[in-house]
Amino acid sequence: MKQRTNFLSRLFLAALVVCFFFIGGCGKDEQPPIDVGYVNLTIYPNSTEYIQLNSPGGYLYLYAEPPSRGIIAYRLSSNEFKAYERTPTYKKDSCGIYNRVIVDESGFFIIDTCTNSKWLIIDGTVYEGPAKYALYPYKTFYDGYTLRIYN
Numbered sequence: 001m002k003q004r005t006n007f008l009s010r011l012f013l014a015a016l017v018v019c020f021f022f023i024g025g026c027g028k029d030e031q032p033p034i035d036v037g038y039v040n041l042t043i044y045p046n047s048t049e050y051i052q053l054n055s056p057g058g059y060l061y062l063y064a065e066p067p068s069r070g071i072i073a074y075r076l077s078s079n080e081f082k083a084y085e086r087t088p089t090y091k092k093d094s095c096g097i098y099n100r101v102i103v104d105e106s107g108f109f110i111i112d113t114c115t116n117s118k119w120l121i122i123d124g125t126v127y128e129g130p131a132k133y134a135l136y137p138y139k140t141f142y143d144g145y146t147l148r149i150y151n
Contacts, residue, residue: 034087036136037067040150045075045142053081053147059103059121061086062149069100071138071149072110074121083138083149084124088112090131101135110135 041062045053052060053075062071062083070086086100093099095114104111109127110119117129124135141148 033133034085034089034092034136035067036085036087036151037065038151039064039068039071039138040148041071042146042148043073044145045073045081045147046145057107059107069098072101072103072121073147073149076122079142079144081140081142081147081149082122082124083140084110084119085136085138087136088115088117088131089133089135090117090129091115 041064043050043053043062050060052058053073056075056077059072059074062073064071068085068087072084072086074082074084076082084101086102088094088099088101090112091114094112099112099114101110101112101119103109103121104118108121110121110124111117112129112131115130117131118127119125119131119135120127124137126132126134138149138151141150
């Protein structure tokens with residue numbers, strides 16, 4: 001009986017360690033230390049007003065109310081969009097309070113020219129440089145006609 005109780009105690013302890021690892025140990029879902037405020041935009045990416053978003057690989061800078069420094073909207077495929085906050089996730093004020101990330105000339109990366117941090121445009125993850133956080137991703141919903149960007 002004592003042997004069974006000892007086994008169950010060890011099993012419970014092992015299960016508890018595994019739970020802590022999966023619930024809080026990885027840190028993958030950590031958000032960057034920036035304030036983006038409330039964002040809820042609706043645009044029509046197939047219209048001529050947003051011609052840069054008419055085809056996959058296109059991107060556009062959008063205005064958002066402060067404290068946001070703006071949004072990069074990116075068309076990943078014919079029916080999927082990504083949207084990222086333009087506030088850098090590393091030393092956000094290194095070039096002043098209006099420092100913003102931009103899409104580089106290749107269109108594959110988003111860069112902060114002040115800190116030389118670079119993120120992939122397809123998912124916002126850090127590619128190189130001192131940044132340790134991915135860009136802040138906004139949620140997107142596209143119904144074939146309207147694109148909603150929100151948090």
